Amino acid sequence: MDSLQYLLLLFISTVLINNFVLIQFLGICPFLGVSRYVETAFSMGLAATFVMTMTAFATYFINTFILEALNLEFLRYMSFIIVIASLVQFVEMFIKKVSPVLYKALGIYLPLITTNCAIMGMALLIPMNDYNFIESIIFGFGAGVGFTLAIVLIAGLREEAQYGDVPRDLKGMPITLILAGLMALAFMGFAGLAVV
Amino acid sequence: MILLSVATFKKGVHPPYNKQYSSNKEIQQIPQPDEIIIPLQQHIGASLEPVVKRKDQVRRGQLLADSDSFVAAPVHASLAGEVTAVEKVPSPQGGRVLAVKIKAGGDQQEELAEVPGKEPEELSPEEIRQAVRQAGITGMGGAMFPTHVKLAVPEGKSIDHLIINGAECEPYLTVDHRIMLERGEQVVDGLLYLMRATEAEQGLIGIEDNKPDALKALKSAAAEFDNIEVRATETKYPQGGEKMLIKALLDRDVPVGGLPLDVGVVVNNVATAAAVSASLREGRPLIDRPLTITGEGINNPGNFEVPLGTPIAEVIKAAGGFAGEPGKVILGGPMMGQAQTSLDVPVVKGTSGILVLTRNQLEEYSPAPCINCARCVDACPMYLVPARLEKLAQQEELDKLEEYQVMNCIECGSCSYVCPAQRPLVHYIRVGKAAVTARKKSEQGGS
């Protein structure tokens, strides 16, 4: 029971309090790039969440049974990036084969994910925080959900901002950054929740 | 308890009605105009081919133009005289339209079609539709949809209710009110023919409860018919909207993109019903129509029987001319009528009124930004989100416009009426509708 509550808190904390995008600055590129429309943002978020959960799973094993066992921590970045790259590739292949519909909705976002630093950051944070297997999975999933939440919300706001008369020089990226800043400001309301 | 007995729909607005200017003025005959202009497109549908040419002499009631197409209503001369031109003239709908110009001359005795004044039950639906088409009758509430088309029930559908729209929810206008008072029997008679034509069992007449005398008049006119019911509806705009009236009287929702007949109903205006009666009893084509001329900018507001094609300047003259400086001249009511650029445009079949507002009455057009107050959402009787439609139309997001059901807008103007920021919501929605329609057309053309 206790650990269940702990896992729930870990999840909430990853999604809201330490939101990957708005608080930890991870995955900013797709967050700003693929957030023009709510639909694409949501698909991107789903794809990222899926890959993040899988990555958490895979890198946990690589880290525990190869790197730490063989004292090869210095190969962490290299092995993780290889794992992420292959994983993305395999997932893409798999989806393409299994469901063309799903591929249209999610698959086309997969290539973007290799260079999404939220994935790599998440993979690296797991050994840094000494998470065990279940915690790692929860953390990976939570990070993905947090990413999805942020990217969908900002896509909604951006769609709306198009109707407004944004000053010419602020159009595009600057106004998106300002929106992200204001979102981060609002997310500060969650600060301190974790200590409960 | 009284409230409960009044039929109504949800949302809508309560504009000032201002009917006092003309509501107690009897319908008068307007002096005969010197020249009339008969546009060849006074209906929704295919355009007409003129059957007269320049210098032809025509009699009153003579056919001027017709079409082979089913969805069309022929036009007749409302003045005897000489055809002076067949050319494009400014149309009351904006733009230019081909029209026959006739200069008055000779005997003004009208030429009536030969119709044996048969009772409704003696005629077949098809015969009634034929007669209605020959008389060139269209909806006289404003939309000008050919009435015989409305009456043609497609295979597989059946009509159980025929509704006569006597709501007259447009502010200022009183002509329907007067028709019901003065020609109540004719309206009920027209209703009987219409019911026969559609084989509808039940006739319903809906009248806003601010016209108790009209309610009384029609109740007594319809008293002998069991299958006709006269009901009061709440005085609320747009109670006279077809879909609103159906909702109020029968609680049926007309499907998006559908017609009243999809829910077993046909709705006709009181003036149309009267015209149907006139055409079937007397063989009279639609060449005159009663209308209201009113507004603060008119000296003697009143209700007039006007030959179709009369330039509105003539009607204004008949009503004593402008009071003060005219600002806007509107054909129709203030909520849905169209402002005119010129006084040379003619009265057409759908012209239910001429409203003149003085210059002093007009406010400066200076819309403020939309503040999302959602008053438009709360007012829209069609449950649309006008504020959003405006933005989508601005950005030409056609897919989303369709998703937000822009085509379901009835352009009643309730949203613009309540908008505190004076946003031209209806105008934007029209732009959006036009764009969506254009795209649909080009897609169909392409495939």
Add this chain to the structure above:
Amino acid sequence: MQSQELVVTSSPHLREETSVAEIMWTVNISLVPVMLAASYVFGLRALAIIAVSIISCSLTEYIFLRARNKEVTLTDGSAVVTGILLALTMPPAIPLWVVAIAAVVAIALGKQVFGGLGNNPFNPALIGRAFVTAAYPVLITTWTFDGQTAATPLNLKMMEGEITPYWDLFIGNIPGSLGETSAFLILLGAALLIYKGYLNWRIPAGMLTTVFLLTWLMGHDPVFHLLAGSLLLGAFYYATDMVTTPITPRGRWLFGVGAGVFVVIIRLWGGYPEGVMYSILLMNMTVPIINRFTRPRSLGEVN
């Protein structure tokens, strides 16, 4: 016959006699009792804060509009509304320059960068307040009452578990921000707005009910939670800011309930004693999505 050209416009040709300015100024008037109470409870300093806030907001708006060659629309009263609402979130002991910074941020980053009135996604006053909360956390959490440092009712509850009597909360004899004193005067102002039809009841109803029910379910004192802090002010004034809230009826319920949930989460488990500001900002963020998924079904639409 006609001396001047006729005017042509799209229909309708009638308009109800309201305007954005009228709505804004009515909001301002409805806040007068609260402002008077603030200056009675906290002294003239409260008035100084309000004045600085209004002037800074108006000035920023003016500069922005001039710089963008737009019509200067200060008379619509929206900058003044922001100024007053911002001032009411400030603690009485706040240095005036902090108020000015908050005001500039509120109008500049909260409103004008998005194109001015009607286009801002977040409530500008709350953006100003959230900005200075993050920038000067010490100054913004220093509360005074009768010239003494004092803790607000929610602080007292969080730190000491002490509950302030209801009556004090209701009439406003308590320390706190300028606007979070008297529940009674806030209700009075809100009543005016409801009477005029300028306040949508769904949001405050959803928000207050949610807070009441949730705190009660969690075993806290629901009445205290309703009256304490800026909940009433927030529910009636900040959460009902038309620009930053949903336009659909169902969306408004959702907004109110969501804001209520966040208030309770932050108050009971969060790092801050008060969560009204953040809960409204967080819900502001969701408005485009809410609007999208609560589009009313048009008459005759299937599904």
Add this chain to the structure above:
Amino acid sequence: MAEYFAIFKNGLWNENPIFKLIIGLCPTLAVTNTVVNGFAMGLATGFVLISSEIVISLIKKFIPNDVRIPSFILIIVTFVTFTDYFLGAFFPDIADALALFIPLIVVNCLILGRQEAFASRNSTRRAIFDAVGMTVGFTWVLVLLSAIRELFGFGTLAGIDILGAGYTDMIIMILPGGAFLTLGVLVGVLNLLDRKVGSDNG
């Protein structure tokens, strides 16, 4: 030489990675709360960029098309790991401050993007100029951004007190929200400058 200079200059303004290309933003936002951090991040990224552009422009002929990207990533990650250990060994303070964002240089689209867009299609000499130009372009915006944030956030510049003791630190400037807002406004201002300058020239 003029040609090389043009390549170099490109990165400074016309194709400035941050405010024109808008890439590589994660570190830009995360580590720019002090000038020292911003500068160090710029150099670290620059080192990886330069070394990998050199290596890739040298071996580009031997890499089959299908594994182009994975090969580049492997080369990049090697240099990143090197940088990480090097900083940890000799500049532990900086390594601590930049923490997670050193390894994340791997997935900085700036690096991979330049390999694809430039190094794999140009001679080594041209690649060096491109990398150096991009590095300087990346670094100066990083330093400018961090200078603004540090000045308002701590009242200091590169640790030196500027605004005096009477200044109340504006803490938001060093928080995430402040990072987004500052960069947003900064890019806006730079756009304005760019437009003004551009219209004067044209």
Add this chain to the structure above:
Amino acid sequence: MDSIFLYAFLSMGVLAAFLAAGLGFASRTFYVEKDPRVEEANEILPGANCGACGYAGCENFAEAVVRGETPVTSCPVGGDEVAEKLAELLGAEAETAEKEIARLLCKGGRQETAKNASYQGIESCVAASAIGLAEKKCSYSCLGFGDYEEVCPFDAITMNDNGLPVVHDDKCTACNKCVEKCPHDLFVLGPASGQNHIRCSSHDPGKVVRKICEVGCIACTQCVRVCPVDAIEMQDNLAVLDYDKCINCGLCAEKCPVNTIDFYGEKITEIEITEDCIGCTKCAQECPVDAITGEAKERHEIDREKCIKCGICYNVCPVDAVDKDTSRD
């Protein structure tokens, strides 16, 4: 400690081999036939899949570019270089035609055209025409709100003080956006070299036009008659110019009594046949007014009485034996 080297070598080698095998396998098994231009565009792109363009990866972007959904300049990573290459790839087929420029077929600005009413509402031509409202009496005229100013992606259209749009030739790319947008169909694409333009679209009869517009075509047909190459045709009360036939002589502009026709070119003031004439008779055959006389293989002469100075002889002479003097009108 040496084992570290061994393990490192082995583990990464195996992992990398695994990745490579997967990739190679994927690229073969799941090969899909695609638009070759998409492939080419994809080749040009950086391939970093960073998403900065707003699309889901480079391939997605390549598809969008080829479909024309997004401008070639929208890959921020690739910069100008990539944009140029993409433009080259996509523009290959478009380059062949002669450069065209949008032309406005209305000259009736605020000063020239009678005003009918004062319009208040959305300041856009599309909006005004959607409800059939116009200020000017001429229902074919330019509504003057300048929607195209915004529509033009290249800032090539500005509104002048007279309420008419002006196309800036140097910026116009003949993208057709303004042609599509104008609700009165007042824009056409004409060859950039064209110097004659009949700037009216009114099909109203001349007597109507005369009353409402100072510069509207009154259908007097003088231009039709003067045109040496029959490039002008009357279509329902309106003179319409066929740009393909027009030789830019400017005669029609000169003749037009209401100044509807614009001529930007240089009018021939003097023309003569020099001694270089080889007497090929080509000019004499082509002259629309038979003003050239002369025997074959002898120097020809221009009859100044008959000559209309259209310049056809100058254009057709195979040995450049026609001299002309021009002056700007």
Add this chain to the structure above:
Amino acid sequence: MAEKNNSIGRLIITLTVIGALGALFLAGVYEWTIPHILEHEARARERAIMEVLPEADYYEEVTHNDKIFYEGYDENDNFVGVAVSLRGGGYAGEIEIMIGTDPEAREIINIFILNHQETPGLGARITEEQFRENFENAPFSELEIVRRTPEEPQEIEAIAGATMSVEAVKNIVSRVGDIVSEYYGGGS
């Protein structure tokens, strides 16, 4: 490039070679840098221990039940106290604190914040000398946070605006008594 031999074998060889060579290179880097990194870590730890055990001249690392304790001795080899590093959740992330104790007196000598992610200028003020002084001579018991100048040894003065961070430090430090007492008994 595209025309090159793209056979699977070649793909594998290329990537394998790059990966393996990179790994070899990194192994070398690792061998070269790791002593320095370890040294830095050790030096940082030593500094922290000396900070919290000011009287100590040197320390010895002792492991009890997998838990590492740093015993401090002065130049005369007298035991002056024991330091231990504890972690716990802070406002923004984990906080790691080196705590020096005097098990005899059942008192805390001083603390040193090793790692934290608290808000700069706010929660980060827990690293300041002024705040750490609060813990000098604090007893082995539950500590208390007050919003005034502390009067009792167990009282810790709050930092305005950083309640959560102070609370976190207090919670972590409060645990030290039990941990140290378990192995160093002391006093009564």
